[in-house]
Amino acid sequence: MSNASSLDQHAADQHGYGASHPSGILRWLTTTNHKEIGSMYLIFALIMFFVGGAMILAVRAELFQPGLQLMQPEFFNQLIGVHALVMIFAALMPAATGFANWQIPLMIGAPDMALPRINNWGFWLLPPAATLLTLPFILALFGIGDGAVATGWTLYAPLSVQGGMGVDFAIFAIHILGISSILGSINIIVTIFNLRAPGMTMMKLPLFCWGWLITAFLLIATIPVLAGAVTMLLTDRHFGTNFFNAAGGGDPILFQHLFWFFGHPEVYILLLPVWGLMPHVISTFSRKAVYGYKAQVYAFIAIGVLGVIVWAHHFLTAGLPVPALLYFMYSTMAISLPLAVLFFCWIATMWRGAMSFETPMLFALGFIVLFGMAGLTGLVLADVAADAQYHHSYFVVAHFHYALFAGGIMGVMTGVYFWLPKWTGHMVDEKLGKLHFWLTVISFNLTFMPQFFLGLAGMPRRIPDYALQFAEFNAISTVGAFILGFSQLIFAYVVWKCIRGGEKASDKVWEGTEGLEWDLPSPPPLHSWEIQPVIK
Amino acid sequence: MKMPHRPCQRAAVSLLGLLAALLPALANADYSWNFPTPVTPIARNTLHIHNEFMIIITVLFVTVFAIMIYSMIKHRKSLGHQPAKFTGPTGTVQWLWALVPFAILIFIDYILVGIPAYHAVVQMEDTKTKADMVLKVTGMQWKWQYEYPDSGIKFISTLATSRDQIANKETKGPHYLLDVDNPVVLPVGKKVRILITSTDVIHTWWVPQFGVKRDAIPGFLRETWVNIETPGTYRGQCAELCGKDHGFMPVVVHAVPEAEYLAWVDKKKNEMAAAAAGSDKTWSKDELVAAGKEVYEKQCAVCHQPNGQGMPPAFPALAGSKIVNGPLLSPEGKLIKDSHVDRVLNGKEGTAMQTFKNTLSDTELAAVITFERNSFGNTKGDLIQPALIKALR
Numbered sequence: 037m038s039n040a041s042s043l044d045q046h047a048a049d050q051h052g053y054g055a056s057h058p059s060g061i062l063r064w065l066t067t068t069n070h071k072e073i074g075s076m077y078l079i080f081a082l083i084m085f086f087v088g089g090a091m092i093l094a095v096r097a098e099l100f101q102p103g104l105q106l107m108q109p110e111f112f113n114q115l116i117g118v119h120a121l122v123m124i125f126a127a128l129m130p131a132a133t134g135f136a137n138w139q140i141p142l143m144i145g146a147p148d149m150a151l152p153r154i155n156n157w158g159f160w161l162l163p164p165a166a167t168l169l170t171l172p173f174i175l176a177l178f179g180i181g182d183g184a185v186a187t188g189w190t191l192y193a194p195l196s197v198q199g200g201m202g203v204d205f206a207i208f209a210i211h212i213l214g215i216s217s218i219l220g221s222i223n224i225i226v227t228i229f230n231l232r233a234p235g236m237t238m239m240k241l242p243l244f245c246w247g248w249l250i251t252a253f254l255l256i257a258t259i260p261v262l263a264g265a266v267t268m269l270l271t272d273r274h275f276g277t278n279f280f281n282a283a284g285g286g287d288p289i290l291f292q293h294l295f296w297f298f299g300h301p302e303v304y305i306l307l308l309p310v311w312g313l314m315p316h317v318i319s320t321f322s323r324k325a326v327y328g329y330k331a332q333v334y335a336f337i338a339i340g341v342l343g344v345i346v347w348a349h350h351f352l353t354a355g356l357p358v359p360a361l362l363y364f365m366y367s368t369m370a371i372s373l374p375l376a377v378l379f380f381c382w383i384a385t386m387w388r389g390a391m392s393f394e395t396p397m398l399f400a401l402g403f404i405v406l407f408g409m410a411g412l413t414g415l416v417l418a419d420v421a422a423d424a425q426y427h428h429s430y431f432v433v434a435h436f437h438y439a440l441f442a443g444g445i446m447g448v449m450t451g452v453y454f455w456l457p458k459w460t461g462h463m464v465d466e467k468l469g470k471l472h473f474w475l476t477v478i479s480f481n482l483t484f485m486p487q488f489f490l491g492l493a494g495m496p497r498r499i500p501d502y503a504l505q506f507a508e509f510n511a512i513s514t515v516g517a518f519i520l521g522f523s524q525l526i527f528a529y530v531v532w533k534c535i536r537g538g539e540k541a542s543d544k545v546w547e548g549t550e551g552l553e554w555d556l557p558s559p560p561p562l563h564s565w566e567i568q569p570v571i572k
Numbered sequence: 573m574k575m576p577h578r579p580c581q582r583a584a585v586s587l588l589g590l591l592a593a594l595l596p597a598l599a600n601a602d603y604s605w606n607f608p609t610p611v612t613p614i615a616r617n618t619l620h621i622h623n624e625f626m627i628i629i630t631v632l633f634v635t636v637f638a639i640m641i642y643s644m645i646k647h648r649k650s651l652g653h654q655p656a657k658f659t660g661p662t663g664t665v666q667w668l669w670a671l672v673p674f675a676i677l678i679f680i681d682y683i684l685v686g687i688p689a690y691h692a693v694v695q696m697e698d699t700k701t702k703a704d705m706v707l708k709v710t711g712m713q714w715k716w717q718y719e720y721p722d723s724g725i726k727f728i729s730t731l732a733t734s735r736d737q738i739a740n741k742e743t744k745g746p747h748y749l750l751d752v753d754n755p756v757v758l759p760v761g762k763k764v765r766i767l768i769t770s771t772d773v774i775h776t777w778w779v780p781q782f783g784v785k786r787d788a789i790p791g792f793l794r795e796t797w798v799n800i801e802t803p804g805t806y807r808g809q810c811a812e813l814c815g816k817d818h819g820f821m822p823v824v825v826h827a828v829p830e831a832e833y834l835a836w837v838d839k840k841k842n843e844m845a846a847a848a849a850g851s852d853k854t855w856s857k858d859e860l861v862a863a864g865k866e867v868y869e870k871q872c873a874v875c876h877q878p879n880g881q882g883m884p885p886a887f888p889a890l891a892g893s894k895i896v897n898g899p900l901l902s903p904e905g906k907l908i909k910d911s912h913v914d915r916v917l918n919g920k921e922g923t924a925m926q927t928f929k930n931t932l933s934d935t936e937l938a939a940v941i942t943f944e945r946n947s948f949g950n951t952k953g954d955l956i957q958p959a960l961i962k963a964l965r
């Protein structure tokens with residue numbers, strides 16, 4: 037410990053961090069430290085998680101009963117789209133980037149990210165983007181414009197060509213978020229390729245870093261396509277082009293192709309960091325080494341490759357020719373194979389281990405089961421004929437919330453409960469953590485399970501009001517959503533409490549952990565791995 | 573699990589109380605757990621496939637997680653279980669354990685699911701062979717237009733549920749939100765080829781009991797087919813977010829025996845002939861305003877509001893509007909661009925204001941324009957005869 041602090045002192049001198057180190061807000065505006073930037077990403081994600089959550093609770097309140105009670109359809113349409121954009125771009129992605137910032141240098145024995153200034157810029161692009169996205173709501177209150185983007189997060193033309201200035205705000209927000217994501221991805225790729233400790237070959241790279249590496253490549257491959265699509269939308273709206281207007285020789289379906297060429301990989305962009313983190317957690321609490329390391333690496337790569345060639349299964353009802361339908365159906369089904377590899381390895385890692393069930397493990401197990409449901413319903417959604425019934429219905433809404441809430445958000449929470457003691461030096465309140473877990477799992481299912489049945493019964497998604505036969509399941513779903521939403525306050529409290537104090541965490545934190553980051557003190561000094569460790 | 577704190581306990585108790593209060597109401601409702609009864613070959617096949625898939629994924633789910641739960645029970649630290657050391661398959665038996673599940677999964681994906689799925693796609697896309705008749709469906713914000721090219725019938729179908737029911741000022745009827753003024757009528761036992769398009773944004777025509785859902789794309793024709801087996805009334809909705817009233821553009825299909833269908837065709841043809849005759853006669857202002865009010869309430873009030881105040885900036889007010897109170901014809905008798913008649917006939921590109929000349933008759937157009945120019949405080953005073961519209965088209 038004393039050794040580490042003298043190293044720390046040495047580092048501070050070298051970076052001129054002594055007296056001239058800026059304090060207060062300037063420190064956070066100018067920081068290039070991966071830990072500080074990581075923390076900012078995570079706090080930003082948590083705040084936006086509550087912003088997006090508040091929006092959807094308003095939606096669920098409106099859907100509690102048939103009839104319009106709280107809002108008009110225009111406002112309802114704004115809430116659903118901005119909820120999705122906020123949750124995807126401002127909550128889940130920044131949370132994953134926060135993990136990457138904190139963990140990748142610690143895990144590979146690097147002193148920091150390779151491009152610290154770009155790192156700072158990547159983060160500080162986010163608040164303006166989030167402001168752009170939500171500003172039209174506030175402007176509308178003052179009679180300027182007609183509110184935020186009301187097209188759903190998919191921004192389908194021509195509805196988005198017709199929309200108000202909220203669409204323009206969304207387009208610019210997406211551009212800025214896209215730049216931020218690409219900067220983050222470049223940084224992660226450069227860091228992983230160049231700053232690994234001597235002896236850490238690519239096949240010794242921790243799986244979390246592997247997951248993020250594939251995510252970073254997917255982002256660089258697909259974000260420019262999204263940026264192109266929304267730019268074409270912008271010129272269609274204001275500069276007389278006709279990319280998506282049939283009357284001018286364009287095609288509305290072109291937008292869907294471009295959007296989902298980004299949109300489908302985006303699902304894996306959100307999930308790969310989580311899949312990368314899972315084996316660390318499961319292996320830790322099973323006190324047993326990761327099963328099938330190589331198989332998981334190859335599965336990540338396979339999912340990354342398959343992810344960019346299956347996009348049209350998001351619009352199978354748009355009238356594609358039969359050969360295209362068959363191709364997109366069978367290629368989508370192929371994704372079940374690498375995913376099955378992951379499930380197999382997760383369970384095989386537990387098999388004949390010595391398991392204990394601390395909060396991170398509970399979240400990991402909850403993740404596996406519920407994400408399993410997302411995967412299995414995804415398999416049937418690939419089927420073209422059955423998809424004709426599921427598509428655009430609440431069945432799909434339920435499916436992707438099993439993927440993105442149970443898979444994405446609960447995956448991120450697994451990581452937070454797992455790593456928070458390392459970052460803060462304090463153990464997490466286990467009792468509150470477990471309470472949070474059980475409330476989340478139960479209310480999550482209460483919210484989304486009924487939506488499968490609503491979809492089967494024929495309730496379309498994105499409607500502010502519904503026929504009477506859908507009333508009961510909607511009422512249950514709304515009750516579930518409110519419990520789910522308010523349970524997350526426990527999470528915020530647990531995190532806050534853990535930052536403030538609590539039982540001292542040891543360097544290793546968990547009994548069964550393995551990896552470089554656990555050799556550092558808890559919390560690690562501001563500058564860690566100034567001297568590279570060597571992997572034998 | 574033990575509740576850690578008293579406040580938590582209290583919260584849990586009140587939560588349970590809330591659930592208990594809701595329970596009787598929820599328990600008495602009849603829930604639907606699966607697709608509604610199929611009435612076409614596609615829907616029957618889809619239900620069959622869906623049921624089969626649900627069984628397969630349930631078996632997969634239960635098997636996989638039974639193994640996981642077994643491990644969670646047996647291999648715990650608290651039971652003193654010692655962790656094994658293996659990190660991958662070693663030896664033939666373990667390799668079999670690892671590879672057999674994938675062989676099974678490939679079998680499920682490409683044989684068990686893949687083959688019926690293939691046949692279902694081919695069946696679903698078989699729109700062109702042996703069709704007995706054609707129905708053309710056009711989606712528009714926020715109603716459907718139906719055309720029968722064989723008999724020249726063409727009409728618009730809009731939501732019949734009153735705005736008061738939606739605003740909870742009136743008791744909701746049994747077919748709340750799923751009722752229209754003019755349902756589509758189709759004969760049973762005939763293969764109907766359905767051509768689908770849109771005039772503005774993308775809509776999706778969906779009737780769950782037909783197993784058919786197809787996007788309506790502006791500027792393109794898409795197609796699908798139905799062969800309804802049982803007479804009845806079948807209800808569905810627009811399934812693609814299409815703006816403000818996306819939730820309020822239902823689809824209602826009356827499937828009737830052929831004789832009844834033919835009688836309906838004759839009746840419709842007579843109605844259309846009567847309407848066409850109306851455009852040749854000269855109407856009085858009162859007649860036009862009265863007819864126009866009806867058209868306005870069905871076609872225009874959704875956006876421009878019953879009181880003509882609109883919802884600016886997306887939907888401008890007609891009351892006091894420059895266009896509505898402006899001139900219509902140039903001194904040479906030509907239609908002025910962006911005048912009231914031009915706007916109603918041809919719409920405004922890039923907005924929700926659509927082209928009404930293809931959906932409304934001369935009489936309806938003349939009536940609604942006259943009504944707008946003499947209502948909401950607009951006192952233009954002129955009246956537009958159907959014959960003028962006919963000439964300006």
Ligand SMILES: [Cu+2]
Pocket residue numbers: 711714774775776810811812813814818821
């Ligand atoms: Cu529609």
